[in-house]
Structures are given as structure tokens and as C-alpha cells.
Amino acid sequence: MAVSLRSAPLDGARVRRSDRVVERVVDGELVLYDTARHRVHVMNPTAAWIWRLCDGGHSPAAVVSALVSRYSGVDRATVEADVGEILARFRVEGLLDE
Amino acid sequence: MTAPLVLHVRLQEFQAVVRSHHSRVLERLAAAYPAAELRPADCPCAAAPSLDLTVGAVEHLGDVSKVVGHLEAAINGAAIAALQHRVLLHAGVVATADGAVVLPGRSGLGKSTLVAALCQAGFAYFSDDIAVLGGPPPRVFPFMKAVSLKRGGVRALGDRGGAVGAFEAIRPDGSVVRHLTPPRLAGSNGRPVRYVLLLDRRPQDAATLRPVPRARALAELAAHSMNLPRHGRHGLEILSQVVEGADCYELTYSRLPEAVEALAGVTGHRPFVGDAPTLCEPR
Numbered sequence: 001m002a003v004s005l006r007s008a009p010l011d012g013a014r015v016r017r018s019d020r021v022v023e024r025v026v027d028g029e030l031v032l033y034d035t036a037r038h039r040v041h042v043m044n045p046t047a048a049w050i051w052r053l054c055d056g057g058h059s060p061a062a063v064v065s066a067l068v069s070r071y072s073g074v075d076r077a078t079v080e081a082d083v084g085e086i087l088a089r090f091r092v093e094g095l096l097d098e
Numbered sequence: 099m100t101a102p103l104v105l106h107v108r109l110q111e112f113q114a115v116v117r118s119h120h121s122r123v124l125e126r127l128a129a130a131y132p133a134a135e136l137r138p139a140d141c142p143c144a145a146a147p148s149l150d151l152t153v154g155a156v157e158h159l160g161d162v163s164k165v166v167g168h169l170e171a172a173i174n175g176a177a178i179a180a181l182q183h184r185v186l187l188h189a190g191v192v193a194t195a196d197g198a199v200v201l202p203g204r205s206g207l208g209k210s211t212l213v214a215a216l217c218q219a220g221f222a223y224f225s226d227d228i229a230v231l232g233g234p235p236p237r238v239f240p241f242m243k244a245v246s247l248k249r250g251g252v253r254a255l256g257d258r259g260g261a262v263g264a265f266e267a268i269r270p271d272g273s274v275v276r277h278l279t280p281p282r283l284a285g286s287n288g289r290p291v292r293y294v295l296l297l298d299r300r301p302q303d304a305a306t307l308r309p310v311p312r313a314r315a316l317a318e319l320a321a322h323s324m325n326l327p328r329h330g331r332h333g334l335e336i337l338s339q340v341v342e343g344a345d346c347y348e349l350t351y352s353r354l355p356e357a358v359e360a361l362a363g364v365t366g367h368r369p370f371v372g373d374a375p376t377l378c379e380p381r
């Protein structure tokens with residue numbers, strides 16, 4: 001079944017990391033281990049940064065705003081698309097609490 | 099029929115005894131465990147075994163090859179079950195004087211054949227397909243069963259496979275393996291992991307060794323773990339410490355001699371000084 005990774009709404013509820021995901025930083029790279037699905041994910045810097053904001057205190061829109069503030073000069077629409085895709089992937093992989 | 103014998107097998111904390119009047123079965127089975135000891139049935143043993151098997155009349159059990167293959171599978175399976183307090187990986191392990199080389203990989207990737215070739219080239223043998231990790235500090239322990247080679251592996255070893263036993267064991271899954279006891283065994287002590295080597299066999303490719311990020315090596319170790327969900331955060335911590343203390347490479351190869359040469363080059367190929375295997379202590 002094809003899964004659209006651009007379907008995550010940015011006006012949704014606050015996003016929170018699942019408790020079943022174990023994190024480890026190795027040589028500056030964030031590695032996530034999903035203890036329930038026995039899957040490992042190596043985050044790129046953008047995904048890692050977004051992951052850190054999935055603390056239950058940020059909505060997807062707030063994540064976008066934070067990212068736009070961090071990287072001056074980036075196009076908000078591009079950031080929205082990237083954040084939407086990454087959050088959708090987090091959800092598909094079961095890394096977020098629903 | 100002969101006088102009853104007992105084969106003692108030790109794989110780290112796990113101990114198995116196999117009793118039989120059929121010395122032929124036990125001798126063949128002993129070839130699957132380099133540190134196994136065949137003793138008279140009344141030989142004392144200090145600790146109660148984790149697994150106690152008695153082999154009945156073989157003529158009613160079928161071919162000796164199948165009996166040995168099934169016994170080996172039972173012992174290895176029970177040992178893996180008994181070692182769940184350790185983090186276990188599908189990985190071959192050899193060692194140099196500097197530490198261990200861990201080669202994670204799925205079954206059928208050629209780990210056993212490469213491990214056999216490395217051991218024939220002077221590396222010390224820890225395991226051909228199961229890495230037993232403990233710590234902290236992180237260490238890998240031997241899982242001292244013989245290298246199990248399928249026919250393709252024996253062919254690939256060529257002249258280097260001269261010490262491969264002629265006996266063929268038939269496993270419960272129908273696969274046929276021959277056993278090789280490498281010339282240099284690691285003993286029973288753990289060693290720090292000095293290298294993590296990701297294997298990528300590609301036909302026709304010359305052997306190349308290139309560094310990989312430790313995060314990727316960690317992901318590969320985790321993906322090839324047998325019981326990481328059981329250990330959770332602690333398990334990931336151990337694997338992380340392993341890669342943080344190791345140089346991590348990807349080895350792309352098609353021909354064994356080139357792979358061995360590449361590995362010998364990167365590890366410096368310093369001779370390993372192993373400790374003596376320890377078995378069941380006399381009472």
C-alpha cells in the first residue's frame with residue numbers, strides 16, 4: 001500500500017515522541033531505536049532537529065515556525081512541505097504518540 | 099554399542115551434556131564444538147548442565163548426519179535461550195591482538211566462509227554467526243562452536259579449507275554443513291571490539307574497504323540483533339559503546355583472498371595471544 005508522506009496536516013495537535021523509542025547520539029548523529037517494532041532509524045540533521053521539537057509542546061505549525069526562525073532566508077512553504085513529510089514519516093514509522 | 103560416554107559442551111555460561119552409547123554420534127557432534135570434551139559417563143562435573151540430552155538407539159533415529167544436525171541445533175538453540183541476558187547479534191567474530199572484529203550480517207551472507215578464511219590467515223576465532231555482547235565496558239565473548247560451512251563455502255575456501263571435516267551434518271532445516279575448527283581459538287574471555295565490519299558481497303567487484311559513520315554501524319548492529327527488544331535502552335547503550343570504541347568499515351568484495359588481505363591491512367594483522375579454553379571443572 002502506498003503511503004503519502006505529504007499528507008500530515010500542519011494544523012494538527014501537538015506532537016510527542018513515543019516513549020517506546022530509545023535515542024542515542026553517535027558522533028553527532030541521532031539514532032532512534034523503536035523497541036516495539038525493533039527498527040532503527042538514523043536521523044539526518046533536519047529530521048533530528050524536528051524530532052527534538054516533538055516534545056508535546058509544539059504543534060506541527062509551531063515546528064515549522066521554529067525551523068523558519070532557525071534558518072533565516074528559507075522559504076516557509078518549503079519548510080512546511082519538509083516538516084509535513086518528516087512528521088508523516090515519523091507517524092508511519094510509529095515514532096510518535098497518537 | 100560401546101560403554102556410555104558423555105559429551106560436555108560449554109558455550110559461555112551455558113553447559114550441555116549429551117549422553118550416548120554411540121561414540122560415533124558423540125565424536126561427530128564433538129567436531130561441532132572445539133572446546134567440547136568427551137568423557138566416560140561417570141566423570142564428575144561441577145555444575146548442573148543447562149541441557150541434558152540422551153541419545154537413544156540411533157538406528158531408530160535415522161541417519162547419523164541428521165541426528166548430529168538435530169543435536170547441534172538443539173544445543174545451539176538452548177544456548178541462545180540461556181544467554182538472553184547478553185545482547186546477541188547475528189555476526190561473525192574474529193580477533194587480533196588489538197581486539198575483536200565483529201562482522202554483522204544475515205544468514206547466507208557468507209560470514210562463516212569469511213571467518214574461516216580470516217582464521218586460516220591467523221585471526222583468532224570467536225564465532226561464525228553469533229556475537230555475545232556484555233558490559234560495561236562493552237566486550238564480545240566467544241560462542242565457541244565450530245565454523246559451519248555449507249558446500250559453497252567449502253568450495254570458496256579452496257586450498258584454505260583443508261582442515262574442514264569430511265562429515266556432513268544435516269540440520270533440521272535440511273541444510274548440510276561441514277565443520278571447521280580454526281587453528282587459533284579465542285578461549286573464553288571477552289575482548290573489546292576494535293572493528294565493526296559491514297559486509298557487502300558484489301560479484302566481480304574488487305575488495306574495497308571504506309569507513310562508515312558509527313551511527314550507521316550502530317543501526318546495522320541493532321538490525322542484526324537477536325534480542326535487542328528485550329534489552330531496550332540498555333541494549334542500545336551497549337551497542338553504542340561498541341561502535342564508539344571501534345573503527346567502522348564497509349567491506350565490498352567478491353573474492354575471499356582480497357577480502358582477507360584488505361582486513362589484514364586495516365587491522366595490522368597482529369598475532370592474537372589467546373587464553374586456553376576452559377571446560378567443565380573437575381569436582
